Amino acid sequence: MTENNTPFIEDNDQTRARREHLDKIQQLTGNAYPNKFRRTNLTASAEGEDTITSVVARFKHHEPPRIEGQRPTPEQLEAANAELKTLGDVRVGGRLSVPPRVMGKAAFVHLSDGRERLQIYVRRDDVRPMQHRGRELDGWELFGLLDHGDFIGVEGFLFVTKTGELSVHVRAFEFLAKALLPMPDKMHGISDPEIRQRQRYADLIAGSLKIDKDNETGAGGEAQEARELTTREVFERRSKIIREMRAFLDERGYIEVETPMLTPIASGAAARPFKTHHNALDIDLYARIAPELYLKRLVVGGFERVYELNRNFRNEGISTRHNPEFTMLEFYCAYMDVNGMMDFCEEMLRQSVIKATGDTAVRFGDEEIDFGKFERLTMKQAIAKYWDYEELSGEKFDVSWLDEPLRTFHMLHFWDSIEFDLAEAAQTANNDVERSLAIEFTKQRVKDHIWKEAKAGGSLTAISKIDRNVDTPKEVKVAHAIEGLFERVAEPHLVQPTFITDFPKPISPLSKASPADPSVAERFELYIAGMECANGFSELNDPVEQYERFKEQAGARERGDEEAMQMDTDYVRALAYGMPPAAGIGIGIDRIVMLLTNRRSIRDVILFPHMRPAAAAPKPEEATDAQAESIDAQAGGKA
RNA sequence: GGGCCGAUAGCUCAGUCGGUAGAGCAAGUGGCUUUUAACCACUGGGUCGCAGGUUCGAGUCCUGCUCGGCUCACCA
Numbered sequence A: 001m002t003e004n005n006t007p008f009i010e011d012n013d014q015t016r017a018r019r020e021h022l023d024k025i026q027q028l029t030g031n032a033y034p035n036k037f038r039r040t041n042l043t044a045s046a047e048g049e050d051t052i053t054s055v056v057a058r059f060k061h062h063e064p065p066r067i068e069g070q071r072p073t074p075e076q077l078e079a080a081n082a083e084l085k086t087l088g089d090v091r092v093g094g095r096l097s098v099p100p101r102v103m104g105k106a107a108f109v110h111l112s113d114g115r116e117r118l119q120i121y122v123r124r125d126d127v128r129p130m131q132h133r134g135r136e137l138d139g140w141e142l143f144g145l146l147d148h149g150d151f152i153g154v155e156g157f158l159f160v161t162k163t164g165e166l167s168v169h170v171r172a173f174e175f176l177a178k179a180l181l182p183m184p185d186k187m188h189g190i191s192d193p194e195i196r197q198r199q200r201y202a203d204l205i206a207g208s209l210k211i212d213k214d215n216e217t218g219a220g221g222e223a224q225e226a227r228e229l230t231t232r233e234v235f236e237r238r239s240k241i242i243r244e245m246r247a248f249l250d251e252r253g254y255i256e257v258e259t260p261m262l263t264p265i266a267s268g269a270a271a272r273p274f275k276t277h278h279n280a281l282d283i284d285l286y287a288r289i290a291p292e293l294y295l296k297r298l299v300v301g302g303f304e305r306v307y308e309l310n311r312n313f314r315n316e317g318i319s320t321r322h323n324p325e326f327t328m329l330e331f332y333c334a335y336m337d338v339n340g341m342m343d344f345c346e347e348m349l350r351q352s353v354i355k356a357t358g359d360t361a362v363r364f365g366d367e368e369i370d371f372g373k374f375e376r377l378t379m380k381q382a383i384a385k386y387w388d389y390e391e392l393s394g395e396k397f398d399v400s401w402l403d404e405p406l407r408t409f410h411m412l413h414f415w416d417s418i419e420f421d422l423a424e425a426a427q428t429a430n431n432d433v434e435r436s437l438a439i440e441f442t443k444q445r446v447k448d449h450i451w452k453e454a455k456a457g458g459s460l461t462a463i464s465k466i467d468r469n470v471d472t473p474k475e476v477k478v479a480h481a482i483e484g485l486f487e488r489v490a491e492p493h494l495v496q497p498t499f500i501t502d503f504p505k506p507i508s509p510l511s512k513a514s515p516a517d518p519s520v521a522e523r524f525e526l527y528i529a530g531m532e533c534a535n536g537f538s539e540l541n542d543p544v545e546q547y548e549r550f551k552e553q554a555g556a557r558e559r560g561d562e563e564a565m566q567m568d569t570d571y572v573r574a575l576a577y578g579m580p581p582a583a584g585i586g587i588g589i590d591r592i593v594m595l596l597t598n599r600r601s602i603r604d605v606i607l608f609p610h611m612r613p614a615a616a617a618p619k620p621e622e623a624t625d626a627q628a629e630s631i632d633a634q635a636g637g638k639a
Numbered sequence B: 001g002g003g004c005c006g007a008u009a010g011c012u013c014a015g016u017c018g019g020u021a022g023a024g025c026a027a028g029u030g031g032c033u034u035u036u037a038a039c040c041a042c043u044g045g046g047u048c049g050c051a052g053g054u055u056c057g058a059g060u061c062c063u064g065c066u067c068g069g070c071u072c073a074c075c076a
Helices: A013-029 A052-062 A074-085 A139-143 A193-198 A200-209 A221-226 A231-251 A292-300 A338-357 A379-386 A399-403 A405-428 A432-456 A461-466 A474-489 A543-558 A569-576 A589-597 A620-628
Strands: A089-096 A106-112 A117-123 A151-160 A166-177 A275-278 A283-287 A305-313 A325-334 A361-364 A367-370 A375-378 A498-504 A520-528 A531-538 A582-588
Touching: A013 A139, A052 A074, A052 A089, A052 A117, A052 A151, A052 A166, A074 A151, A089 A166, A117 A139, A117 A151, A139 A166, A193 A200, A200 A231, A231 A305, A231 A325, A231 A338, A231 A589, A292 A305, A292 A325, A292 A569, A292 A582, A325 A338, A325 A589, A338 A498, A338 A520, A338 A531, A338 A582, A338 A589, A361 A589, A375 A379, A379 A399, A379 A474, A379 A498, A399 A405, A405 A432, A405 A474, A474 A498, A531 A589, A543 A569, A582 A589
Parallel strands: A117 A166, A375 A498
Antiparallel strands: A089 A106, A089 A151, A106 A117, A151 A166, A275 A283, A305 A325, A325 A582, A361 A367, A498 A520, A520 A531, A531 A582
């Protein structure tokens, strides 16, 4: 047995053939991995060298207009080729995006630079290698050793083939790098979503190789519009959105800063952190869950407009909307309040969406989401608006009910009974008749008992069902109940951009109370497509009150709420130097990108999303609790 | 954690009632000097996710497990 020095390559007929080709190329050229390839710059491209994209963009128009099922006339070809001939030779590099189509003594193949493809044409009697070991080397022989996916650099003149395609007639070429692994299927790409996410490079290659006939033949504007973005286009758009948001802030006097990722205290949001250890200092550090408290220290220090666009880390579950590390844009503006921030956020998103997509409306699944107008509702209004069990309760929902704590709990209990008991009734039934009977029975029971109790303001049994912890202060329980109701009743319906305002104060420890109603915070969250996309508020700048709020959070922590916010005494001290009134916001960039690229999973808009390691089969006990843990609405980092 | 679906050649998939493992692409050989999902001919390629069970006989039926997807639940 010889030593296996390529354990990362499966051994099969495909890889063996490629390896044999590589050995022969190495023998013939002396160097199968040359260090550089000098390209021309006929296109005067931004890169300073001709790329396949720049060549296609610059010279594609020489192709005669295509007519279905017809070849261009000899006159058309002659005219195009006469013009192209004056350009002289072009040198470009790329990956063989198809297996060579060899026809005896000539061959066609396409090269790709990841974005565009350009056809090259090689003739046996008219091609020489640029590289050799001092002796004669047959270019055709070297060409025969090329595999789908290899990189080569070519030199030759541009021309248009009989079928009308812009191509390079190659006179000389250089072998640049080998693809030892077979390329993804040219028609299907990579269908396994796991491989797409785990091996993003293969996904991106597949996108550049995939032959999309509708797209190739320029089927027209409408078809183009309906087409799904490729993986590459998703990330190009992501880059563009981020660039536009930065530009929007930069133009308005915001300064970008970087605050610590590794922090001694993980605070500024309600979430559990990742823990690590600094050896030299011998202290534990936490990956930040939010930059909020650092950014506000900077507002104290005189940065009136400041932003940070970077990763937050939360040690929580993974879902289609949650990745353990995610990108958040957080910014603060002195002298502004929550209303100004909502206006600003709305304008910023609208502008960025237009610049990234060309329109204010985007298609997301079956929905069309319009960034042209954002709705604003208080949390209680939202509950009332989407309370759709009037038929069951027999009367219209009245917002004022939510002003009574006990009744609020019963409303939550009522809702849960409807949702869960009906689901259970449907599940335990053995047949359709039984099922409809069970559902009717449950409905009647809910209406006769739970609803009546709820309306009456009933007993405490409902509360103990929702929160058994007797030490929790009543206001906190009520706050959680209202929020719980909101999440169940309203959140799934918030498809069009909607600001939810007037959050209960106890769940908003960093925001100012509303002057109009001290029980609510001047805080909002932006919901789009049922997802929490942003979270902002009038920043609490009274150090004494902030200290008290932190202490309340510490109490919640002691009662077992692991996500309650951590006291940060240095931050409170910073506030004691005086912070101007200010508004702040955190925007979940990944979720915005999901909306603008029509991707249902956050893993499709993160290049390398976190996944369980491929090889390591987890032990049974590890497998279970990693996922059962709580998942917070991570876009809502600000709070 | 529950429910549903899936795992078969390098890739994408088919495989009927339980009876010798299939196609297209890719690969190898030969042919073809303007093809384009090139074409024509021939050839090689399989631990049917893993472990048990039923059976004369299992890709197929049963049980358990692993991995993945969707979904529900959990969720500041």
